[in-house]
Amino acid sequence: MKLFMVSVVFVLKDAFDLAVCDGSRRGEQQAGRAASGGWCGVEMASPPPPPSRRVCVTGGGGYIASWLVKLLLARGYAVNATVRDPGDPKNAHLGQLDGAAGNLRLFKADLLHPDALTAAVAGCEGVFHVASPVPSVKVVDPESEVLVPAVKGTLNILQACSANNVQKVVVVSSTSAVHFNPSWPQGKPKDETCWSDRNLCLKNEDWYMAAKTLAEETALDYAEKNGLTVITVCPCIVLGPLLQPVVNTSSEFLIYVIKGGPTVMNNMLWHIVDVRDVADALLLVYEKVETSGRYLCAPDQISTKDLLHNLKKTRPDYNYVNCDNGTNLNTSIVTPITSEKLKNLGWKPRNIEETLFDSIEYYEKAGLLQDVEGCPCKLPHPFHMATDK
Numbered sequence: 522m523k524l525f526m527v528s529v530v531f532v533l534k535d536a537f538d539l540a541v542c543d544g545s546r547r548g549e550q551q552a553g554r555a556a557s558g559g560w561c562g563v564e565m566a567s568p569p570p571p572p573s574r575r576v577c578v579t580g581g582g583g584y585i586a587s588w589l590v591k592l593l594l595a596r597g598y599a600v601n602a603t604v605r606d607p608g609d610p611k612n613a614h615l616g617q618l619d620g621a622a623g624n625l626r627l628f629k630a631d632l633l634h635p636d637a638l639t640a641a642v643a644g645c646e647g648v649f650h651v652a653s654p655v656p657s658v659k660v661v662d663p664e665s666e667v668l669v670p671a672v673k674g675t676l677n678i679l680q681a682c683s684a685n686n687v688q689k690v691v692v693v694s695s696t697s698a699v700h701f702n703p704s705w706p707q708g709k710p711k712d713e714t715c716w717s718d719r720n721l722c723l724k725n726e727d728w729y730m731a732a733k734t735l736a737e738e739t740a741l742d743y744a745e746k747n748g749l750t751v752i753t754v755c756p757c758i759v760l761g762p763l764l765q766p767v768v769n770t771s772s773e774f775l776i777y778v779i780k781g782g783p784t785v786m787n788n789m790l791w792h793i794v795d796v797r798d799v800a801d802a803l804l805l806v807y808e809k810v811e812t813s814g815r816y817l818c819a820p821d822q823i824s825t826k827d828l829l830h831n832l833k834k835t836r837p838d839y840n841y842v843n844c845d846n847g848t849n850l851n852t853s854i855v856t857p858i859t860s861e862k863l864k865n866l867g868w869k870p871r872n873i874e875e876t877l878f879d880s881i882e883y884y885e886k887a888g889l890l891q892d893v894e895g896c897p898c899k900l901p902h903p904f905h906m907a908t909d910k
């Protein structure tokens with residue numbers, strides 16, 4: 522089961538105190554706004570203060586996006602966040618963020634619905650395109666499940682940005698769009714000039730990697746051809762506490778490692794970044810005027826063996842996954858990466874120990890490390906390269 526609800530108390534009332542906008546009913550909403558003095562037809566106690574800077578975040582209820590929305594609100598931005606279903610309890614946490622009552626509007630928008638995206642970015646000076654499918658199980662229909670929403674979805678949001686004179690767009694890519702490059706010189710740390718071979722990803726049926734590579738290429742190509750300022754940020758595996766009440770794929774990975782699933786993992790290299798540092802990086806590249814192109818966001822690397830050693834030092838009392846200690850460090854695909862370009866902007870990520878500690882602490886509090894009957898511990902599919910099976 523991909524997602525399961527955790528023991529987080531929802532205050533649904535708060536979720537519905539938010540302004541909710543549905544791009545498909547704009548006429549109705551505008552009439553409602555005029556009548557109620559609220560926004561998009563939703564009654565509000567008092568109108569929000571005039572925002573100085575409004576930005577849009579796509580997929581606002583997701584793992585990384587939720588931390589970004591929190592950060593933006595804390596910094597005084599007014600935020601339009603798109604979600605596919607504003608009424609879904611999995612998005613209720615957004616209503617509880619500090620500043621949400623006055624400065625957060627939710628827009629119902631699928632990435633494949635251009636009108637809804639246009640409504641969400643209208644009046645925004647900047648857009649953070651975070652939404653993209655991150656499947657945790659094997660993909661059955663790669664086109665519809667991953668490739669089209671990632672690539673066409675990126676194009677749709679960029680076109681909406683052009684149409685609305687958005688000044689800067691930050692697109693969240695991934696180191697999946699970096700690593701799979703067999704012709705990169707051995708021993709040289711991968712930098713922003715290294716791209717995954719999209720044909721190889723497609724041939725290997727690594728749909729997520731292919732989708733992230735194609736989507737990022739599409740974004741930078743669109744920027745060049747259409748004169749839109751687009752910055753891409755490529756995070757590695759993102760870990761750290763969750764704000765949302767459902768478990769995302771990268772957190773499922775660490776939970777698997779801690780609980781100790783049946784798969785023996787290879788001793789390979791992992792790049793890990795804290796979700797709070799990713800949010801910082803996204804805002805940093807947005808606010809710095811001099812930014813351009815790609816930014817790799819992968820400050821820490823650790824072998825499976827050292828990851829387990831580190832975790833066991835913090836919490837010796839879990840099963841932990843077995844690592845194939847007989848083999849040397851496997852660096853066939855994942856090799857060292859440099860994030861110097863991002864660090865040169867002043868990005869200061871925390872150390873990996875803090876991320877792992879805070880992750881475990883959160884999982885424990887949320888009851889995520891307990892066994893659930895009928896839900897065997899499974900390694901999320903995008904991490905299948907960690908095993909020979």
Ligand code: NAP
Pocket residue numbers: 579580581582583584585586604605606630631632633651652653654655670674693694695696733755756757758759760769770771
């Ligand atoms: P997440 O929690 O699963 O967030 C993904 C978001 O995308 C969800 O809000 C989801 O909405 C939305 N989405 C998917 N398909 C959509 C569609 N067709 N229309 C509208 N929204 C759609 O995962 P995450 O880890 O935060 O990932 C966010 C971004 O970071 C993605 O672009 C991912 O590729 C990238 N990234 C993640 C990691 C990582 O380790 N977590 C690493 C590198 C890059 P629903 O809730 O409605 O499904």
